[in-house]
Amino acid sequence: xxxxxxxxxxxxxxxxxxxxxxxxxxxxxxxxxxxxxxxxxxxxxxxxxxxxxxxxxxxxxxxxxxxxxxxxxxxxxxxxxxxxxxxxxxxxxxxxxxxxxxxxxxxxxxxxxxxxxxxxxxxxxxxxxxxxxxxxxxxxxxxxxxxxxxxxxxxxxxxxxxxxxxxxxxxxxxxxxxxxxxxxxxxxxxxxxxxxxxxxxxxxxxxxxxxxxxxxxxxxxxxxxxxxxxxxxxxxxxxxxxxxxxxxxxxxxxxxxxxxxxxxxxxxxxxxxxxxxxxxxxxxxxxxxxxxxxxxxxxxxxxxxxxxxxxxxxxxxxxxxxxxxxxxxxxxxxxxxxxxxxxxxxxxxxxxxxxxxxxxxxxxxxxxxxxxxxxxxxxxxxxxxxxxxxxxxxxxxxxxxxxxxxxxxxxxxxxxxxxxxxxx
Ligand SMILES: [Zn+2]
Numbered sequence: 001x002x003x004x005x006x007x008x009x010x011x012x013x014x015x016x017x018x019x020x021x022x023x024x025x026x027x028x029x030x031x032x033x034x035x036x037x038x039x040x041x042x043x044x045x046x047x048x049x050x051x052x053x054x055x056x057x058x059x060x061x062x063x064x065x066x067x068x069x070x071x072x073x074x075x076x077x078x079x080x081x082x083x084x085x086x087x088x089x090x091x092x093x094x095x096x097x098x099x100x101x102x103x104x105x106x107x108x109x110x111x112x113x114x115x116x117x118x119x120x121x122x123x124x125x126x127x128x129x130x131x132x133x134x135x136x137x138x139x140x141x142x143x144x145x146x147x148x149x150x151x152x153x154x155x156x157x158x159x160x161x162x163x164x165x166x167x168x169x170x171x172x173x174x175x176x177x178x179x180x181x182x183x184x185x186x187x188x189x190x191x192x193x194x195x196x197x198x199x200x201x202x203x204x205x206x207x208x209x210x211x212x213x214x215x216x217x218x219x220x221x222x223x224x225x226x227x228x229x230x231x232x233x234x235x236x237x238x239x240x241x242x243x244x245x246x247x248x249x250x251x252x253x254x255x256x257x258x259x260x261x262x263x264x265x266x267x268x269x270x271x272x273x274x275x276x277x278x279x280x281x282x283x284x285x286x287x288x289x290x291x292x293x294x295x296x297x298x299x300x301x302x303x304x305x306x307x308x309x310x311x312x313x314x315x316x317x318x319x320x321x322x323x324x325x326x327x328x329x330x331x332x333x334x335x336x337x338x339x340x341x342x343x344x345x346x347x348x349x350x351x352x353x354x355x356x357x358x359x360x361x362x363x364x365x366x367x368x369x370x371x372x373x374x375x376x377x378x379x380x381x382x383x384x385x386x387x388x389x390x391x392x393x394x395x396x397x398x399x400x401x402x403x404x405x406x407x408x409x410x411x412x413x414x415x416x417x418x419x420x421x422x423x424x
Pocket of ligand 1: 206
């Protein structure tokens with residue numbers, strides 16, 4: 001199957017914006033330049049449109065879509081989890097997670113995300129939603145708690161890997177997730193590490209999200225969070241560290257040598273009153289910084305364009321300096337740097353010949369997108385998720401002119417509302 005995207009502004013993330021065609025052969029980019037229409041099975045006209053890599057949401061919990069708007073403006077993270085999220089999550093089953101994940105998949109495709117990195121439970125149900133809708137995802141059964149409970153969850157994490165790793169034409173990968181330093185004692189962290197070592201996967205963990213996490217680890221183990229994780233052996237593995245709000249200079253001296261990096265989730269961190277990560281400093285030290293939304297309970301939408309804007313503006317404000325971070329920096333966080341954190345940058349994150357054909361097309365003929373001075377700035381600061389017209393994942397057109405193929409979108413929305421009424 002050959003799909004030709006004609007005459008678009010190509011934002012490849014590795015070279016300057018150029019007008020060109022993109023030829024896709026099966027699941028990969030075969031050519032960027034000029035191609036003859038007669039050789040293609042399908043032609044998409046991208047005149048006056050941007051063609052760019054699909055966005056990568058590097059930290060989320062997509063089954064949390066049902067929490068959108070449920071507990072806003074009430075609690076900081078610990079109370080929010082204990083008083084609001086966990087009591088409802090106890091009522092979740094596989095079917096609920098499937099439908100909640102499906103709603104998020106629709107939301108992500110319609111706002112430009114093609115790959116996401118998720119940790120939750122009943123992730124087999126999330127895998128089925130991913131397979132149905134045609135997205136790409138790194139999924140993990142979150143390991144939390146201690147003793148028998150942690151052992152059981154580690155077993156489920158391994159079963160998830162055995163059943164779903166490399167499924168859906170390779171679009172689904174499974175990794176190991178540990179919940180957080182303050183909810184995983186050393187034995188639990190070692191269980192997760194041992195599993196990741198055996199399976200050869202990266203490790204995804206919440207990290208230095210709040211001051212209370214930092215204080216708990218200091219009081220319980222007499223050390224900093226970063227030293228604690230280092231002593232447990234975590235940093236010998238490719239690690240995806242979500243949040244990093246409380247990172248200090250001593251942490252940076254350790255993180256510099258760690259494979260993986262930090263996922264910046266500015267909206268979630270601000271909304272829960274956790275603070276903000278100083279990602280300019282991390283980037284200055286050569287630490288990879290990707291972008292995530294977190295779940296809809298703390299972030300309300302999965303629109304990565306919204307996240308990019310705030311990601312940049314927040315740093316400019318903190319530093320009282322608009323030059324510390326650029327539109328290109330945040331676009332990279334949402335594409336190439338995301339692919340790096342996921343350990344998939346040889347396949348994803350840029351538009352280059354030979355890479356996987358994951359890309360989105362954005363129409364520019366909208367009042368809020370004109371006049372056009374600089375396309376990368378337009379993408380980071382003016383475009384919103386609803387401007388994404390077409391999405392191609394693994395070479396397949398999963399959304400064309402904002403219609404997702406193979407699903408009944410209204411039915412998915414109605415089911416989510418029905419579940420909300422029965423759960424809350
Ligand atoms: Zn999270």
